[in-house]
Structure formats: structure tokens, C-alpha cells
Amino acid sequence: MTVNLLDFDLDNLAVFCEQLGEKRFRAVQLFRWIHQRGCANFDAMTDLAKSLRDKLSTVAQVSAQNVVSQHISGDGTIKWLFDVGSGNAIETVFIPEEDRGTLCISSQAGCAMSCRFCSTGHQGFSRNLTTGEMVGQLWHAEHFLRHHLQRQERVITNVVMMGMGEPLQNYSALIPALRTMLDDHGYGLSRRRVTVSTSGVVPKIHQLAQDCPVALAVSLHASNDPLRDKLVPLNTKHSLDELLGACTSYLAHAPRDFITFEYCMLEGVNDSVEQAHELVRLMKSRAVSGLRGKFNLIPFNPFPGSGLKRSQAQQIQRFAQVLLDAGMVTTVRKTRGDDIDAACGQLAGDVVDRTRVAIRIARQRDVDLKAAAATTSPGTVCVH
Ligand code: SAH
Ligand code: SF4
Numbered sequence: 001m002t003v004n005l006l007d008f009d010l011d012n013l014a015v016f017c018e019q020l021g022e023k024r025f026r027a028v029q030l031f032r033w034i035h036q037r038g039c040a041n042f043d044a045m046t047d048l049a050k051s052l053r054d055k056l057s058t059v060a061q062v063s064a065q066n067v068v069s070q071h072i073s074g075d076g077t078i079k080w081l082f083d084v085g086s087g088n089a090i091e092t093v094f095i096p097e098e099d100r101g102t103l104c105i106s107s108q109a110g111c112a113m114s115c116r117f118c119s120t121g122h123q124g125f126s127r128n129l130t131t132g133e134m135v136g137q138l139w140h141a142e143h144f145l146r147h148h149l150q151r152q153e154r155v156i157t158n159v160v161m162m163g164m165g166e167p168l169q170n171y172s173a174l175i176p177a178l179r180t181m182l183d184d185h186g187y188g189l190s191r192r193r194v195t196v197s198t199s200g201v202v203p204k205i206h207q208l209a210q211d212c213p214v215a216l217a218v219s220l221h222a223s224n225d226p227l228r229d230k231l232v233p234l235n236t237k238h239s240l241d242e243l244l245g246a247c248t249s250y251l252a253h254a255p256r257d258f259i260t261f262e263y264c265m266l267e268g269v270n271d272s273v274e275q276a277h278e279l280v281r282l283m284k285s286r287a288v289s290g291l292r293g294k295f296n297l298i299p300f301n302p303f304p305g306s307g308l309k310r311s312q313a314q315q316i317q318r319f320a321q322v323l324l325d326a327g328m329v330t331t332v333r334k335t336r337g338d339d340i341d342a343a344c345g346q347l348a349g350d351v352v353d354r355t356r357v358a359i360r361i362a363r364q365r366d367v368d369l370k371a372a373a374a375t376t377s378p379g380t381v382c383v384h
Contacts, residue, residue: 002061005034006132006139009176010183020055028185034062035135035186038143064136065090080141084109084133088126090164092137094145094156100193101145102158105137107174108165113199115219116231117264119303120164128170134177137163138187158193162217168201168208178212191215191255197262202238205246209253216250217260217296218243222270223278231270240282248291258292258329265311265319266300276322283328295323295330 014027033039040062042053068081076096081089088109095102112125145155161167167174180186197217222228228235247259265271300310323330
């Protein structure tokens with residue numbers, strides 16, 4: 001069995017190199033070849049001794065998961081579906097903007113948190129991704145994009161852990177992945193530009209503050225416990241009080257001085273003006289202890305069988321205005337691609353089901369999935 005070097009942050013790679021009788025600076029060279037130059041071929045790493053290259057070829061590999069499909073939209077957004085084995089697929093989305101390039105990364109195949117409005121949640125949990133599978137999404141995307149856009153310098157400037165899965169439920173694999181993203185010898189991303197989004201795994205929020213503080217987004221969705229219990233079942237374990245307490249203490253370590261609160265707008269469920277006022281009261285009651293938040297309202301993206309509806313645009317504006325009038329920074333997230341079932345929270349389940357079938361058929365026919373991935377089709381877009 002060979003070791004996948006994408007599984008290692010720099011410290012772990014140094015330990016691995018030590019076991020091969022090599023000094024730490026060799027690990028640094030190797031790490032730079034892999035992450036900065038996107039090199040997977042040890043033979044091409046010409047400043048490493050031939051003996052080390054030969055050794056590495058027998059015990060290690062640099063291996064990202066196979067691309068099942070790649071969709072490039074007119075506005076430059078790209079979505080990849082990766083095969084992670086056993087019929088599971090995960091999605092990764094690149095969203096270009098004028099001043100930044102954001103990659104949305106998945107942390108699990110499926111999700112066990114069962115949020116009422118989320119297609120990934122409805123799909124159920126398959127498994128945690130490895131560190132290499134999380135880093136592999138960035139490795140593949142960054143080096144594909146540099147090639148595709150003919151750029152020498154970095155294309156991806158921001159990472160959001162907002163794809164499929166609950167990142168804080170995959171904590172031990174997440175931390176080395178985050179460290180690789182932040183490492184100056186790796187992707188060199190700023191802590192302020194790497195965001196972990198969570199449905200509220202309170203003990204891990206505390207731990208993250210100690211181990212690897214990055215920007216934090218919390219999926220709130222409700223202004224009181226009874227409603228949040230229904231929408232985000234994890235709330236029955238960690239109440240709003242506990243969650244907002246964790247957010248407040250996180251700020252003492254965070255690279256930003258606010259938490260982003262995501263709020264999925266569901267017609268007739270959590271979108272009334274009264275609920276907006278309740279949310280303001282909730283936040284104000286916490287402001288005295290130092291909690292600062294920005295709100296990101298996400299229009300619900302429907303998926304088959306959800307039984308829920310997206311709030312009307314006017315209602316979202318009314319809701320946002322209450323927050324704004326109370327002095328809270330509030331934005332409404334743009335959704336893209338929902339006309340083709342490709343937006344936030346709806347795409348995963350649907351496409352994955354189709355992908356499962358596609359992977360099965362491809363395997364039956366013994367088709368090389370890598371070759372299949374080379375075909376791009378227009379359309380598509382978005383993630384959470
Ligand atoms: N598990 C993490 C991160 C992945 S979900 C979390 O819950 O935060 C990323 C974001 O997409 C969350 O804010 C989630 O609430 C939102 N989301 C999920 N399903 C959605 C849907 N159908 N429409 C709009 N937003 C959705
Ligand atoms: Fe999981 Fe996040 Fe979806 Fe909830 S919203 S089911 S935590 S991916």
C-alpha cells in the first residue's frame with residue numbers, strides 16, 4: 001500500500017520524510033512541488049536526490065480522486081463532481097469574482113445532520129472524506145484553473161467549507177487539510193479567507209478556536225429553539241444559547257471580528273417580520289457579551305420532496321430591512337443555476353443520484369472516468 005501525500009500537512013510530511021531518513025527541508029521541497037506546482041510525478045522533482053525520488057515512487061503517491069464531470073458556466077463558475085468510491089460522489093464549485101476566486105469544498109459524502117431543508121441531509125451519510133480528499137479538491141481545482149486560464153499565479157484566493165457535509169463532524173481530517181491550505185509552502189491562504197461553515201457542533205467550535213482558528217460561518221436559520229430544533233435537529237443537543245456562547249468565545253481567537261450567520265429563507269416557516277425582530281432581539285441580547293455577527297440570507301433552493309418553498313423576494317427584502325434597520329450587516333445571497341436544479345443545497349442529492357448511476361454504468365463499461373471528465377458541458381452552477 002502506498003501512502004497518499006495529499007493526506008499530510010507539512011508537519012506530518014516531515015515525520016514521513018524522517019521515517020525515510022530525510023531532513024525537514026526535504027519535506028518542504030516536496031510539499032512545494034506538490035501543492036505550489038501541482039506536481040504528482042516524483043521523477044519531475046529535479047531538486048530531490050534521485051535515490052529519494054526512487055524511494056518515493058515505491059512507497060508514496062500524489063493522488064486526487066477521479067473527476068466524474070465538469071461543468072463550466074457562462075460566467076466562469078465551474079462545478080466538478082468527484083468519484084470517491086462505492087458509488088459516492090462529492091461536489092466542488094469554483095466561483096470567480098472580480099477581486100477573488102472562491103472554492104467551495106465538500107467535507108463528507110452525504111451528511112448525518114438531517115437538516116430539514118437540505119438535499120445533502122436528505123441523502124443521508126455515507127462517509128467522512130479523508131484529508132487527501134478535501135485537499136485533493138483544492139489541488140485539482142487550483143492547478144486545473146492555472147492551466148485553463150493560463151495563469152502562473154494563484155487563482156483560488158478563498159476557500160469555504162460549504163459543500164456537502166458537516167466539516168466539524170470530520171474534525172481530525174479537517175485540521176490537517178486547513179493547515180495545508182494556510183501553509184505558506186502550500187496554498188498560502190489567509191486565515192480570514194478560509195471559512196468553516198457549521199450547523200453548530202459546539203464542542204468542535206471551541207476546539208477549532210484552539211487548533212486552527214479560521215473564519216467561521218454558522219448556519220442559524222431560526223430565531224428560537226423550538227423552530228431551530230425542527231429545522232436543524234442538532235439544535236436539540238446544542239441549543240441556541242450554547243451555540244451563540246461558543247460563537248462569542250470563538251471571536252477571541254478568530255481572524256475576523258464577526259461570525260457570519262447563514263439563514264435559509266423558507267416561505268411561511270422562518271421568514272416573517274416578527275421572526276426578524278426576534279432575531280434582532282436574540283443578537284442584541286448577545287452583543288453585550290461581545291458577539292458580533294453578519295447575516296447572509298440564503299433564498300431556499302427547492303429540491304424534489306422537500307415540501308418547502310423559497311420565500312418571496314419581497315419578503316426576503318422585508319426581513320433583511322428589519323435586520324439592517326437594527327444596524328446588523330445583512331446580505332442576500334445570489335443563487336445561480338437554480339433553473340437547472342444546480343443551486344445551493346439542491347444540486348448535491350439530485351446530481352449525486354444521477355452520478356451514482358453514471359459511475360455504475362461507466363464501471364460496467366470499463367470506461368476511464370478520467371477521460372470522461374475531459375468532456376465539459378455548458379450550463380450549471382453554484383453551491384451553498
Ligand atoms: N454543513 C455545513 C456546511 C455545508 S451546508 C452547514 O450546515 O453549515 C452550507 C450552507 O448551505 C448552510 O448554511 C446550509 O444551511 C445551506 N443550505 C443547505 N441546503 C440549502 C438549500 N436547499 N437552500 C439554500 N441553502 C441551503
Ligand atoms: Fe449537513 Fe449542512 Fe446540509 Fe445540515 S445543511 S444536512 S449540516 S450539509
